[in-house]
Amino acid sequence: MYKLSIDAMSGDLGSSIVVEACLSFMKSHNDVELYVTGKSEELEKLKHERIHIIEARDTIPMDAGIMSVRRKKDSSMVKAVTLANEGTTDGAVSCGSTGAFYTSAMLFMKRLEGIEKSCLMAILPTYNEKGVMIMDVGANAENTPEQLHEFAIMGHIYAQYMRGINNPKIALLNIGSESKKGDETHQKAYQLLAADEQINFIGNIEGRDMLNGDCDVIVTDGFSGNIALKSCEGTAITLMKLMKESLMSSWKTKFGAIFVKDTLYELKDRFDYKSVGGALMMGFSKPVVKAHGASNAKAFGNAMELAYQMVKNDVVGKMKEGLEA
């Protein structure tokens, strides 16, 4: 039986969508037990022999400063993390603030053995439908070459076991393609990645080529990874807003829009970073999955499924093996 802890309280839309997601999840999974943290009076509908309610009176709101996590040991979020850390469950899911959830894991969960720094991974939409993993997207302000190497190994395992990509192509985000480009950290990281035979390192990648779909995992330091992710996001938002305004700019374009708006809105949705699926936390001893703060029940269910698959495939165990190799 796989066990997941579920933070029911921290999302923007309250506990009801989590309740709905849990009930629906239990129908399709008969090998799972849930430990749902929150106020029991809001969780009364969760009557199921494989669902346990864990009372937690405190809530960490979406706009809470990440430092407040320290004082919120009785919150549904910290309790969900703690249950996983102490082994009651195999992983934790929350739709609270990314910063607070990541901080909860930093404070209340052991790091994966062999990992110096945990990180945040996001999947960006690409020209083809594959998408590309990028990590770290901002958990750290600075990284060492060794840490970037660890990110690459975790990315390699995740891409292989969770995204079904055989021998995933891994690149290092840098300011040029030659091995000597960038600062000392990136030059050394290049050497470490190139020397590691268990991964398929294809060299440096520039910001311009991130979305062309040619690579599966982009390794970055937390600073430039965050800048890269948000630059892509900002450009997509700006262009889509201008595209919409262009289509509404005259009677002629409004008429044309009738015929093209469906396909263009599909494109908009695909590049809507709000729906990209949040960031995944990597480098902890248990899977820690963040669903969107504005998640509906379906999105929350997807996050639960992700955590379930990570547990079932023992992705964290495989990362540990990869780091030891």
Next chain:
Amino acid sequence: MYKLSIDAMSGDLGSSIVVEACLSFMKSHNDVELYVTGKSEELEKLKHERIHIIEARDTIPMDAGIMSVRRKKDSSMVKAVTLANEGTTDGAVSCGSTGAFYTSAMLFMKRLEGIEKSCLMAILPTYNEKGVMIMDVGANAENTPEQLHEFAIMGHIYAQYMRGINNPKIALLNIGSESKKGDETHQKAYQLLAADEQINFIGNIEGRDMLNGDCDVIVTDGFSGNIALKSCEGTAITLMKLMKESLMSSWKTKFGAIFVKDTLYELKDRFDYKSVGGALMMGFSKPVVKAHGASNAKAFGNAMELAYQMVKNDVVGKMKEGLEA
């Protein structure tokens, strides 16, 4: 009389577009003398009392490694830079490779007094029509807080005198808006910028907000500035390619495209980074302006106009004053 040195040979399209641009420029400017470097047999049409041909037998091709510049002292590019450095002219224009031209300036031109590191500036398209200056976009792999402060001062002067922006808003590219965000370099840079009363520092800006048009100058270290610029570029290219494919995907969309394609192609042109105008080199003792490698005569003329305005407004002199203040 203002004097410009013009590299006639280094562009993708050869010397003829430079010849055309020079002749047209002389018609509209009677206070300029040109020193055109290149093979005299290709410059025979440049018969004008205020145009001097400076023989240069060597050419630096667009795909030359930047290290080759060292050995190319007789090239049209290095000669154009040298003429400006020794005071024969007041500034230099080339449409050769950015890397080679920047290296030529690094090797053969004095830095502006008070500047530790020169840098590259690009102007990105924004949601409104203003555009935003971003610097450094990749001349340096690492920067100190003091260097970022120098970039801000140069940006302030340039925005004011060349872009006509009164009290330009200056922001620091970082991974969060709070002053304590980022690594030590960015935290210290924040303090230096905030303490400088001659500039209008509005705080940190995140990648997501770069193109929203709210600020005039974004100061970045060369590494993350390069990543940011190219991430924006890559996203714009990817989206525009997908938009075009969407419009061609069915008979229905093809019909609609007839009415919307003009306005969408305008948008595409606006975000076409090839036409954004190349990068400007900042921090040298004379204006050094790079026109596009694939420049036509009009684009080359624009670069000449930019150099002319920088000389006429003594922008470099004003930067020097700003750095001394």
